[in-house]
Amino acid sequence: MVVSASPAPVAAILAGALGFTLLMPGGAASVGSSTAVPVVSLVDLTRAQPLLAQADDLAPPPSPDAIVTTPPPAPFAENVPPPLPGYAWDPGHWVWDGGQYVWEPGKYIVQPTNAATFTPGHWHQYSGGWAWVDGRWSWGTQGAGE
Secondary structure: OOOOOOHHHHHHHHHHHHOOEEEOOOOOEEOOOOOOOOEEEHHHHHHOHHHHHHHHHOOOOOOHHHOEOOOOOOOOOOOOOOOOOOEEEEOOEEEEOOOOEEEEOOEEEEOOOOOOEEEOOEEEEEOOEEEEEOOEEEOOOOOOOO
């Protein structure tokens, strides 16, 4: 199920949770009335919406055993074969074998459904080094009965 809301109510809820007074169009204040708290305009909170959307992409940091202190080399250029129906291309990438990086060539993987799209894995830099983030499937929004 996908739930969506317009930015104004979401901004009002967020402002209340953070202890801000939200100025609504027309000058009326909502969610709190103390003059001691900062005043945030509706425009400021809607500009922060992309930042809030990115919070969904944050994952817990990997275990210390998964951190590699050496950054991965640049990926090799690959000749991607023509697309195959029912498959997605998983590009080649560097794999840490415990002592060095080893190149793993790209390959086709079976698509779980026709509507599924694949986001390839990638190396992500953390404060202690680099860790591999696995690729993932997304199914997007589905209508009723799908």
